[in-house]
Amino acid sequence: MSARQTSESNSTDPFEFELFYWPFLQGRGEFIRLAFEATGTRYRDVCRMPESDGGGLAALRAVLSPSLPAGPFAPPVLRHKQINLFQTAAILDYIGPLLGLGGNSPAETRRCLQIQLCILDTVAEIHNLHHPISTALYYEEQKVEALRATHSFVNTRIWKWMDYYALILEQNNGPFLVGDRTGYPDLSLFQLLAGLEYALPRTYAIIAQKYPRLMALRSAVGEIEGIQSYLSSERRLPFNQDGLFRFYAELDLEPEQSIA
Ligand SMILES: N[C@@H](CCC(=O)N[C@@H](CS)C(=O)NCC(=O)O)C(=O)O
The missing domain is CATH 3.40.30.10 (Glutaredoxin)
Structure with missing residues (x-):
């Protein structure tokens, strides 16, 4: 592809x-x-x-x-x-x-932007798990609130978002979110899923089981020639503890069983 x-x-x-x-x-x-x-x-x-x-x-x-x-x-x-x-x-x-990543018609172009804004809203929520009080403070200064925010996120919000993206894929008959070819929101959702796998592996394990359409999108984007060579190049920086998606073992909570 x-x-x-x-x-x-x-x-x-x-x-x-x-x-x-x-x-x-x-x-x-x-x-x-x-x-x-x-x-x-x-x-x-x-x-x-x-x-x-x-x-x-x-x-x-x-x-x-x-x-x-x-x-x-x-x-x-x-x-x-x-x-x-x-x-x-x-x-x-x-x-x-x-x-050529912005849809095939004005309606698709608008749809790409709307979905992208949703993805960035999800990303902001994930960032706020480790910075729930303020980006001007260190994580270590807001650990209690971070734990509370993450508990709520892995048991409620994440599923609302994932259900929504899966529904869009189903309505569009996937693997693309908009129209019949790769658009920039597909690339961004790929990145969101990769970030979730890094930051919240326990939650991601359930996502991987529960949402085959999201996994199909992740695979389809991962097979794009340019993406494949990028991911194996030095241009792709690794995830780390300075980015949006951070792994803190104490925040990698097991979602409550009823969700799975
Ligand atoms: N809504 C903006 C957010 C931009 C943003 O928060 N940038 C971060 C890095 S990802 C930053 O350096 N912010 C500095 C600041 O907010 O003071 C966007 O999507 O570009």
């Missing part, structure tokens, strides 16, 4: 897309990277380049500079044709049609 699809862009600059994101974690930048990697689109992961070549955290600080008019609030930021875009879903909504 290949997600290489026609690009409407015909610039001669092989690195016309420049991503600015934290250089040491997957985070929300990964949803953008996957779109480029799945389609074999060349992009520059600017902050992972040495500072001496214009990369590193200095590049990130520069693009986030508050002195820029209407500048971005937070990474990821995508620079294309001298315009800086931010907000993950807005970036994907912009590059989706350029890369």
Whole structure:
């Protein structure tokens, strides 16, 4: 299966897309990277380049500079044709049609964005399991609340989200969420499932049993040529304790049996 699809862009600059994101974690930048990697689109992961070549955290600080008019609030930021875009879903909504990952019709393009916003809402809930009080505090300063939040999440919210994505796949007769080909929400749901497997393996084990359609999507995306080579390359950063998806053994709770 290949997600290489026609690009409407015909610039001669092989690195016309420049991503600015934290250089040491997957985070929300990964949803953008996957779109480029799945389609074999060349992009520059600017902050992972040495500072001496214009990369590193200095590049990130520069693009986030508050002195820029209407500048971005937070990474990821995508620079294309001298315009800086931010907000993950807005970036994907912009590059989706350029890369052939944004649906086959205006209705499908809107649907891609709506589903993407759902996926990012789910991701924010998962991030908030280890930061339930504030991102300005360390996990160690909010461990009691984190445990409580995770207990609630693995017994309630996660199933509402998973049921919803499985239903979309069923209605669309999978393995794609929208239309009859890979779209950026498929790549993002793949990443969400991979992140859940890393962060909450006990919960993920039940997801894997209970939702064959989600597993079929994960396999279909994993078979895309560009994704396969990306995942086995050094460009794919490992999950770690700085990202959205973090593994803390004490938060890897067994969901209550009635769910399974
Ligand atoms: N809704 C934004 C969230 C952006 C965001 O929270 N970025 C994180 C990294 S994934 C960050 O560095 N935030 C800094 C901050 O909020 O001060 C998006 O989807 O892009």
